[in-house]
Amino acid sequence: MIRFVSDGSTPELTTKEMTSFSAQTAVRSSNHMSEKSSIGQSPRYIGREPYQDLSPIDVFRERLRRGEKVLFPGGIGALIHERGIETKLPLWSAEALLSEHGAAVVKGIHREYLDAGAQIVTTNTFRTNSRSFLKANRTTEEAHAATLLAVYLAREARSERMREDVAIGGCVGPVEECFEPELVPDDESLRREHAQLAGWLKEGGVDFIAIETINTIREAKIAAETARAAGLPFTVSFVCNENGDLLSGEPIENAVDAVLSLEPLAICTNCYLNPEQIGATLDRLLAVSPLPVGVYANGGGTPCHETNGLKHNHSAEHYAAHAEEWLRKGAAIVGGCCGTTPEHIRQIGLRSFRK
Numbered sequence: 321m322i323r324f325v326s327d328g329s330t331p332e333l334t335t336k337e338m339t340s341f342s343a344q345t346a347v348r349s350s351n352h353m354s355e356k357s358s359i360g361q362s363p364r365y366i367g368r369e370p371y372q373d374l375s376p377i378d379v380f381r382e383r384l385r386r387g388e389k390v391l392f393p394g395g396i397g398a399l400i401h402e403r404g405i406e407t408k409l410p411l412w413s414a415e416a417l418l419s420e421h422g423a424a425v426v427k428g429i430h431r432e433y434l435d436a437g438a439q440i441v442t443t444n445t446f447r448t449n450s451r452s453f454l455k456a457n458r459t460t461e462e463a464h465a466a467t468l469l470a471v472y473l474a475r476e477a478r479s480e481r482m483r484e485d486v487a488i489g490g491c492v493g494p495v496e497e498c499f500e501p502e503l504v505p506d507d508e509s510l511r512r513e514h515a516q517l518a519g520w521l522k523e524g525g526v527d528f529i530a531i532e533t534i535n536t537i538r539e540a541k542i543a544a545e546t547a548r549a550a551g552l553p554f555t556v557s558f559v560c561n562e563n564g565d566l567l568s569g570e571p572i573e574n575a576v577d578a579v580l581s582l583e584p585l586a587i588c589t590n591c592y593l594n595p596e597q598i599g600a601t602l603d604r605l606l607a608v609s610p611l612p613v614g615v616y617a618n619g620g621g622t623p624c625h626e627t628n629g630l631k632h633n634h635s636a637e638h639y640a641a642h643a644e645e646w647l648r649k650g651a652a653i654v655g656g657c658c659g660t661t662p663e664h665i666r667q668i669g670l671r672s673f674r675k
């Protein structure tokens with residue numbers, strides 16, 4: 321069993337969720353054939369023609385290559401909070417990985433997004449980096465175990481829903497605060513910490529790395545380089561202001577330019593802005609990116625660090641209407657960030673993904 325080091329106050333992960341979480345499970349390869357044999361009984365998902373012989377990451381690649389749209393899931397952190405787990409900083413959504421109940425909630429959210437039609441699962445690893453755990457007076461070993469647990473929960477949800485067409489994206493956020501670009505540490509720290517998390521996500525068995533909510537070009541480039549060095553495909557998503565510049569003030573065009581040669585699967589923008597505000601960023605991304613472009617805005621009208629993403633002041637239908645517009649403009653990927661729910665994803669699916 322992989323457990324957190326118990327400090328007396330930390331519940332050990334002796335949960336039902338964790339009973340099959342052996343070291344062997346945690347380190348098995350990301351190859352979907354090995355997943356089938358280790359998780360077992362994973363009948364083919366019906367209705368994923370013409371992709372039935374492809375691995376999850378190849379389904380994702382192929383959809384993008386063919387110019388098909390891809391439905392990402394919505395946010396996780398705010399839902400975790402709503403379901404009774406205190407998501408306080410610095411761990412925020414990673415708090416859920418510290419208890420039996422929390423782990424069950426996270427897996428349940430993954431299942432709900434899959435049931436709503438999401439074609440990707442994003443792991444609950446936005447805050448499982450070593451820096452966040454150390455700030456919370458926990459250890460690097462605990463951060464490692466939490467990362468492996470988060471990936472395991474995503475894989476279990478996919479397996480339970482028999483959705484072998486779904487690629488699992490290992491979420492990687494900024495090593496510091498997502499809305500505070502001035503806090504981004506030096507290059508050497510960035511390189512070391514991103515490499516560590518990318519290595520853990522690979523060990524857990526993600527299909528790709530979803531680099532998200534990145535507020536400086538410098539960190540985007542290093543996160544992309546470390547994902548690539550880990551041998552994993554990746555997406556890069558920037559957090560921007562209403563003008564479409566990164567929160568650092570750097571133009572999104574320069575950001576695209578900086579990561580292009582590293583060959584991301586897609587370049588996206590996410591978080592911070594509500595669906596009315598994110599259009600300017602999308603327009604600028606679409607104008608310069610030769611790669612598929614994605615967008616997942618906040619469901620709430622205010623930044624998630626102030627509201628915890630809890631303000632659902634945009635209805636799911638309203639959000640889905642915006643997503644339809646993003647797709648019409650040329651976005652390849654749509655989904656949701658803080659404050660969105662499985663209902664938001666279901667509504668996007670009903671509106672834009674029905675054959």
Ligand SMILES: [Zn+2]
Pocket residue numbers: 395590591592618624657658
């Ligand atoms: Zn967000």
